[in-house]
Amino acid sequence: MALDLSTLNPAQRAAVTAPDGPMLIIAGAGSGKTRTIVHRLAWLHERGVPPEAMLLLTFTRKAATEMLERAARLLGHKLHQVQGGTFHGFAYSVLRHTPPIWAGGPVTIMDTADSAAAMQQCKEALQIGRGDRSFPRVQSVLALLSKARNKEIGISEMLGRESPHLLAHADDLERLAAAYAAWRREHALLDYDDLLFELEDLLRTRPELTGDLRERFRYIMVDEYQDTNRAQARLTRLLAGEQGNVMAVGDDAQSIYAFRGADVRNILDFQTLFKNTRIIRLEENYRSTQPVLDIANAVLAHSHEAFAKRLFTTKQGGERVRLVRPLSDLRQADLVADRLDALLETCRAPEIAVLFRAGYQSYHLEVALAKRGIRFRKYGGLRYAEAAHIKDVLAFVRLLINPLDMPSLERVAALCKGVGPKTARKIFALLRTGDADGLRKACAKHLDLAADLALLDDLRATPPPPADLLTRIIDQYRPRLETMHPEDWPRRLQGLDELRHIASSYTEVDRFVADLSLETPDEETDEADAVVLSTIHSAKGLEWDAVLIIDLVEERFPSRHALARPEDFEEERRLMYVACTRSREHLELFAPQMIHSRGGGREHAAASPFVRELPPALYEEWQEGYTGGIRKREPLAPAFRTEPPAAPDDPERNPAAYGYCRHKIFGRGKIVERIPPDKCRVNFPGLGLKVILSNFLALEE
Secondary structure, rough: OOOOOOOHHHHEEEEEHHOOOOEEEEEEOOOHHHHHHHHHHHHHEEEEEOOOHHHEOOOOOHHHHHHHHHHHHHHHOOOOOOOEEEHHHHHHHHHOOOOHHOOOOOEEEEOHHHHHHHHHHHHHHOOOOOOOOOOOHHHHHHHHHHHHHHHHOOHHHHHHOHHHHHHHHHHHHHHHHHHHHHHHOOEEEEEEOOHHHHHHHHHHHHHHHHHHHHHOOEEEEEEEEOOOOOHHHHHHHHHHOOOOOOOEEEEEHHHHHHHOOOOHHHHHHHHHHHHOOOOEEEEEOOOOOOOHHHHHHHHHHOOOOOOOOOOEEEOOOOOEEEEEEEOHHHHHHHHHHHHHHHOOOOOHHHHEEEEEOOOHHHHHHHHHHHHHOEEEEEEEOHHHHOHHHHHHHHHHHHHHHHOHHHHHHHHHHHHHOOHHHHHHHHHHHHHHHHHHHOOOOOOOHHHHHHHHHHHHHHHHHHOOOOOHHHHHHHHHHHHHHHHOOOOOHHHHHHHHHHHHHHOOOOOOHHHHHHOOOOOOOOOOOHHHHHHEEEEHHOOOOOEEEEEEEOOOOOEEOOOOOHHHHHHHHHHHHHHHHHHHOOEEEEEEEEEEEEEEEOOOOEOOOOEEEEHHOOHHHHHEEEEOOOOOOOOOOOOOOOEEEEOOOOOOOOOOOOOOOOOEEEEOOOOOEEEEEOOOEEEEEEOOOOEEEEEEEHHHHHEOO
16 A cells, blocks of 8 residues: 555655655654654655665664554555664674674673673682672672773773762772673673674674675664764664665754763764765654743753754643742652642643652652652652662661561661671560660670660660751661662762651651651552652653653752763753653643752752743742742742843854853853853853853853
8 A cells, every 4th residue: 555644744754755865863852753764664665675675773672663563554564574673683683693703603692690690700710809898799890891881981980970989999890891801702702782892893894794784784774863872873884884874863852861871972973974964853742732842942942062953833722831939848849749639630640740850859759749648650769668778777767766676676687797687586585675684795796786776775865856866877877888889879878868858857756757657668559540750861751741840959950960061961951851841731840949958957959050041931930938838920030030041942042141161260161140240150060150250251152
C-alpha cells in the first residue's frame, strides 16, 4: 500500500522525504521525532532502498524494535532485514565475525559477574585495598573506570570533578585499570565498554572492512544523538563517511547525561564534521500547552551555544504557569502536598509528578505526603525510609525511645566490628534485666558498641531537641558511613543532613519517629493510585498532565557542583528545560525563600537563575506570607527580580544581559543577572557567584 504522509507536519515531511546526504534533525521536546524516523524508514523502503542497506542505531533494543514494527505497519509488511539496535549491539555483530587481531581468534563478551571476578583477581594480585575500608568496592571500581573511559578523561580528573573524596586512591585505581585491561587481553575477553573502542580501532586499521560496511549500510539513522559519547560519534562518522547518508535525530537542549559520558558537542558540531549537512527543526509540540512551552522557550533563550528553536503548539488555551514562593523548604513540602491534594480532585494520581534535581530533595515531601495519606512512587534515588544510612540512624533514635527495641539494637550492633546476632541477643538480655556489670563485661571487647550505648544513655539523661539529637547521632555514625559506603558517602551524608532538617520542625522525638513510620517502606504501592516523585534525569522521556518542580534555588538547582564550569551550568539549564517539557497542561515552579543551612540554621535562598531569567509576563507568582496562606502577587513582577530579560523570541537580545565575560582577577565567567544600575552577578568557575561592577567586566563577543 502507498505510504500516507498526510499525518505529518511540514517539517516532519521535509525530514522524511529529504534527499541523500547528511541530515541533522533537531527534534524539540514532544515534537514527534519517533514518528519521523518511522516514516523515514518506510519512505526509503518504498523508494526502493533494500532493508539490508539501512542501519538504525538507538539507545535500547526495545526502541529499535518498536520503530521497525511501526514502520512495518505503515508498509503492510515486515522489515526483517533492517539492522536495528544499540551501538554496542552493532559493534558485537561486527567483532564476532572480525575479531581484533590481538585476540588471535574469536572473542567472548564478559557479563557483569565476569567483570567483577576479574577485577577482584587484579586487586588481589596487586594487593590493592587490602585492609583499607575506605577503598571502593569492586563494583564501584568498575563503574569509576567505565565512567572515566566513556568520558575519555584521566581517572584523577574524573575523581576531581565528581568524587574528590576518592582522589587519594587515584594511583591505585590507575594501576587497577591497567591490570584489568591486560587481564582481558590475556584471556581474549571484551567487556561492555571494549565493544565501542575495539570496533573503532578495527575500522581505523582495516580500511577494507570500513569500505565494506559503508557499501552495505548506505542509509544510517541515529536516534537520541545528543546522548552519544565521543566514541559513538566517531563510529558514526567512520561508518557513514564524511558525506554519507546519515540522519542524526536529537535535541541539543535535552543533552543531560554528561555524567554517563554523553557529549553535547557531538550534536553541536555535527554540521562541522559532515559537510553540506541539511538541518531541519521539528518545533511543533504535540504534548504541552503554549503557556508551558513559553516557559521552556524562555529557559533556553539564554543558552550560550545551542540550535535556535521555538516550540509551539496548535492547541488552544492552557492555564498560566505558577511560580510559588514558600517561606522555606520545610513549608515547601506542605504547600506541594496541599497542591497535590487539590490536583487529585481533577487529575488521576499517576498523571501528576513532582520533579527535583537530586533524590534527597524529596525527603521533606515524602514525610508530608505520608501524613496526608497520599500514596506515591519514587524514581531516581531511594525513598528516605528505604536507604540503608537513613535506617541506621533511625535505629539509634528508635533505640533511644525504646531500649527494648530488639530489631533496632540488632541494626546498631551490626554496625560495630566483630558484633554478630549472637552477641546482640546477649546484650539485649542484659539490657532487659538491667545487669549493668554484665553489660560492661560484654561490651569490653566491643568498644564501638559500648560507645554507642553510652551515647544513648547520655541522650536519655538529658534529651536535647530532635535536631540536636540527630546531630550527635550522625556525628557518631559518620566514621562508619565513610567506611561502609566509601564510593558515595558524601551524597549519603547530604541525605542525613536533610533528615536532621526534617527533625528541626519537631519538638518531640517520638512524634518525629512516628511521622517517619506512617508508611512502611516495604508496602507495595499500586501505580494506578500513586503520584510520581522523580529526579529529572529519571523523568526524561516521560510526561504527565501536571508537573511540579521543587527546590528551584541556587546551589540546589543548579547544583553547587555545576557552578564550577560553564559547560556544567549549561547542562543544568538543559535539565530545567527537560523538566518543564514533561508537563502536558499544568506546570508549577517552587522556589523557597529560605533553606536549611548545613550549620543547622536557615539562610536566605536566591531563586534559581533559571527562574530569575523568566519574563514575568509568562507566569503568575504566588507568595506565602508570614501570617499563613499564599496569595497571588500583583503586579506580576516578582520582588526578587531586578530587570526582566528580553523576550525569548527577541533575536537581538542584549548580550550584555546574559553572556560570558572576563575579569582581570577572577577570569572567565557567566553573567547570570544584571543588578541595576551598574552591577552584574557573575558565576566564575571554581569561585562561585560574585557581584561585580559592570565597568570591570570585559564582555565576550
